[in-house]
Amino acid sequence: MTTANDPWAIRNLSPDQLREALRKMYLIRKFEEGAEDSYTRGLIHGTMHLSIGQEASAVGACIGLSDDDKITSTHRGHGHCVAKGADLGRMFAEFFGKETGYCRGRGGSMHIADVEKGNLGANGIVGGGLPISVGAALSAKRLKTGAVTVCFFGDGANNEGAFHEALNMASVWKLPVVFFCENNGYGMSTSTARSTAVKRISDRAVAYAMPGVTVDGNDFSAVAEAMAQATERARAGDGPTLIESLTYRWRGHSKSDRNRYRTKEEIADWMARDPIRRMADMLIAHDILTDEDITAMEQDADRTIADAIAFAADSPAPDVADLTRDVYTRPLV
Numbered sequence: 001m002t003t004a005n006d007p008w009a010i011r012n013l014s015p016d017q018l019r020e021a022l023r024k025m026y027l028i029r030k031f032e033e034g035a036e037d038s039y040t041r042g043l044i045h046g047t048m049h050l051s052i053g054q055e056a057s058a059v060g061a062c063i064g065l066s067d068d069d070k071i072t073s074t075h076r077g078h079g080h081c082v083a084k085g086a087d088l089g090r091m092f093a094e095f096f097g098k099e100t101g102y103c104r105g106r107g108g109s110m111h112i113a114d115v116e117k118g119n120l121g122a123n124g125i126v127g128g129g130l131p132i133s134v135g136a137a138l139s140a141k142r143l144k145t146g147a148v149t150v151c152f153f154g155d156g157a158n159n160e161g162a163f164h165e166a167l168n169m170a171s172v173w174k175l176p177v178v179f180f181c182e183n184n185g186y187g188m189s190t191s192t193a194r195s196t197a198v199k200r201i202s203d204r205a206v207a208y209a210m211p212g213v214t215v216d217g218n219d220f221s222a223v224a225e226a227m228a229q230a231t232e233r234a235r236a237g238d239g240p241t242l243i244e245s246l247t248y249r250w251r252g253h254s255k256s257d258r259n260r261y262r263t264k265e266e267i268a269d270w271m272a273r274d275p276i277r278r279m280a281d282m283l284i285a286h287d288i289l290t291d292e293d294i295t296a297m298e299q300d301a302d303r304t305i306a307d308a309i310a311f312a313a314d315s316p317a318p319d320v321a322d323l324t325r326d327v328y329t330r331p332l333v
C-alpha cells in the first residue's frame with residue numbers, strides 16, 4: 001500500500017532509480033515544451049498530441065521494464081518513447097522530417113518506433129496497439145523470453161472492439177501483458193462520462209477474468225506499485241492485468257484544439273496536481289534530493305532538449321529522389 005508518509009516507491013526503489021524517474025519526467029515535460037515551441041516556429045508539419053501532465057503515468061509504467069520488455073504506444077506517445085529510453089535527438093529529427101529521425105523523417109510524431117529499446121511503436125489508429133501487444137506477448141510466451149509487454153491506450157480506445165478482443169484473447173491464453181489505460185478524462189472533446197458506460201474502466205477487467213485496478217496516475221509511486229504487481233503476475237505466467245491510470249492532459253487534444261469543452265477551473269485544478277511537482281516534493285521529503293538538486297536537474301533537462309533540437313535542426317533532409325521510399329501513399333500524378 002502507498003501512503004502519504006511511506007510511499008511504495010520510497011520503500012521499493014533505490015535512490016538512483018527514483019532520481020532517474022524524476023529526471024525522465026522532466027525530460028518528457030521539456031521535450032513536449034520543445035516540440036510545442038518548434039511547432040509554433042513552423043519546424044514541424046502536420047499535428048501533434050502532447051502528454052504534458054501525464055508524465056507520472058509514462059515513467060511509472062516503464063520504470064520496472066528492461067529493454068527486452070516491450071511497449072505499444074499511442075498517438076500521444078512522446079512520453080512513452082522517452083520513458084522507454086529513446087534518443088531525443090532522433091525523435092526531434094523525426095518530427096523535423098530529417099534523415100536521422102527514427103523513420104528517416106517519413107513518419108513523424110505518430111509513427112516513432114524504437115525496437116532496440118522495446119518500443120514497438122506509436123500508432124495513429126486509436127486502439128491500434130491493443131492487438132499488437134497481444135501478438136508481442138504471445139511471441140514472448142511461445143519463445144519463453146520472459147519479456148512483458150505493456151500496452152498503452154486511452155480512455156477513448158477502451159470503447160473499441162479491439163480493446164475487448166485483446167483483453168479476452170490475452171486472458172484466455174494467459175499472456176504476459178499489462179493493459180495500461182491512460183484515462184485523461186477525454187477522447188478528443190468527448191468526456192469519459194459521456195462515452196463510457198462504466199464509472200471505472202478497470203471494472204471491465206471482470207468481464208475478462210483478470211485483475212483490474214484504478215490508480216492516481218499523477219502519483220508516480222501509485223503507478224509504479226500497480227505496475228510492479230502486474231508485471232510480477234505476468235512474468236509468473238498468471239496472465240494480464242488492466243490498470244486504469246487517472247490523469248489529465250494539460251494541453252488540447254492536438255494542435256487544432258480550441259479547448260472549448262473544458263473549464264479553466266478544471267484545468268487549473270489538475271495543474272495543481274502536477275505529477276512532477278509531487279514527485280519532486282516526495283524526493284525532497286525523503287532526503288533523496290534537495291531543492292538545489294532539483295533546480296540543477298531541471299536545467300540539465302533544458303540543456304539536453306536544446307542539444308536534441310540542435311541535432312535535429314543540423315541534420316540533413318532526405319534526398320528528394322528517395323522521398324517516397326518506405327511510404328505507403330504516393331502523390332497522384
Ligand SMILES: Cc1ncc(C[n+]2csc(CCOP(=O)(O)OP(=O)(O)O)c2C)c(N)n1
Pocket residue numbers: 049075076124125126127153154155156157158184186187188253
Ligand atoms: C480508429 C480511430 N478512430 C478515430 C480516430 C480519431 N481520433 C484520434 S485521437 C482520438 C481520441 C482518442 O482518445 P483517447 O483514446 O482517450 O486518447 P487521448 O487522446 O485522450 O490520449 C480520436 C477519436 C483515430 N485516429 N482512429
Ligand SMILES: [Mg+2]
Pocket residue numbers: 154155156182183184185186187188
Ligand atoms: Mg483520453
